[in-house]
Amino acid sequence: MRDRLNKDIYLGVDGGGTKTAFTLIDSSGEVLAQHLAGSSYYLQVGIERLTEMLMEGIAKVCPDPATLGFAFFGLPAFGEDSRFDPLIAQLPREMLGHDRFTVGNDMVCGWAGSLGGRDGINIVSGTGSIAYGERRGKSARAGGWGEIFSDEGSAYWIATRGLQLFSRMSDGRSAPGPLLEALRDHFALKADLDLCGQVMGAEESRDSIAALSQIVATAANEGDRAAAEIFRAAAAELAEIVDAVARQLDFGTDEDIPVSWSGGVFRSGDLVTAPFKARLASMDARYRFVEPVADPTLGAALYALRCANDFPARQMTETAKQA
The missing domain is CATH 3.30.420.40 (ATPase, nucleotide binding domain)
Known part of the structure; x- marks a missing residue:
């Protein structure tokens, strides 16, 4: 060089x-x-x-x-x-x-x-989530307020809802699905309540909790309907974030609104991408989806x-x- x-x-x-x-x-x-x-x-x-x-x-x-x-x-x-x-x-x-x-x-x-670098909106869903867009020199963002009360649709958000679903399945409040055994195996749990010590007692990092979203994705792909619903809910949240940016940028009624995406959650494939596109399309016909360059x-x-x-x-x- x-x-x-x-x-x-x-x-x-x-x-x-x-x-x-x-x-x-x-x-x-x-x-x-x-x-x-x-x-x-x-x-x-x-x-x-x-x-x-x-x-x-x-x-x-x-x-x-x-x-x-x-x-x-x-x-x-x-x-x-x-x-x-x-x-x-x-x-x-x-x-x-x-x-x-x-x-x-x-x-x-x-x-x-x-x-x-062209006008349009990008939604990031990785450990956290945030959308950013530009139009004719104006910029706007939405989401990304942090994992404690925001980052909707992110890997962290998906993981915490997966952990919540595990507790419901273990208690009998929700029907058991593949996620129950998947998390038992991942943490090598002798008893389901040991999950509390594994997640909270060991002070798991933000990143390590977010990584559990991959287990939720695997369970969803294995037919766990409740786990799949978490991804549909994530897609809806991400669409709302994009739409908030679009409103701030004030696209004209005759303009397309280019939308692209990045981040590890979108690598889970159609679990998120398909419902995300469907939700946005139902919100405004102007959205045009652009594969990441x-x-x-x-x-x-x-x-x-x-x-x-x-x-x-x-x-x-x-x-x-x-x-």
């Missing part, structure tokens, strides 16, 4: 609660280097660890950050706490040695990748390239403000 450092290069950082991807591209969009690191969810790992991880990741893909044309850092929870946002927004300055960067929420990475890791770098094109104009505006 060193012989290409004299060309325009752009860094995208796609952060997440489980992993963070660093992607370096050139002006044609060709990937030059990539690195995968751990969580960048500062509420979980702390600001100090976030700083260390970002420094290490940048060094892995770009030994000389001064050569970067621009960098975009899409980080989870950014924009959701005015006490910490100013600090996080300035973290890359010392790492890069220049101001050719911007920090945003990781939802932007999913949108930029799925829609290729690229994943969020590339989306972060493509967004950096887009920001680079706007940077000189923004710089002139800031200079004018200071004059």
Whole structure:
């Protein structure tokens, strides 16, 4: 890669609660280097660890950050706490040695990748859930308020409802299905109530609880109707989040509303995708479904390239403000 450092290069950082991807591209969009690191969810790992991880990741893909044309850092929870946002927004300055960067929420990475930076809405359903969209220079988001009282339709949301269904099946409040034995086997339970100690006593992490959604998906695919209903409910919640963004962006009556998706929950296939599309189509005939163009890791770098094109104009505006 060193012989290409004299060309325009752009860094995208796609952060997440489980992993963070660093992607370096050139002006044609060709990937030059990539690195995968751990969580960048500062509420979980702390600001100090976030700083260390970002420094290490940048060094892995770009030994000389001064050569970067621009960098975009899409980080989870950014924009959701005015006490910490100013600090996080300035973290890359010392790492890069220049101001050719911007920090945003990781939802932007999913949108930029799925829609290729074009107007429309992207819904992310991974550990958490959130939708982000742009139309004619206006942007909007919905969802993503956190797992305690939001993140509807996410892997965490699906998993907690799967655990709830397990308790109902064990008690006899719901008919037993494949999920009952699946979770017994997963946790090697000697008694069903031991699940309390496994999940709460061991202080399972947000990510490890979210991962249980895969067991719920397997049970649904094996004919567990109650488990399948959890995914239909998740699809309905995700559709509501998208529709909230569409209303904020105020699409015209004669406009299509492009919608794409990203995140691990959508990899469960028709369990979510089919009812999600059906629910949105029933809400508004203008929705047009767009298969993801690229994943969020590339989306972060493509967004950096887009920001680079706007940077000189923004710089002139800031200079004018200071004059």
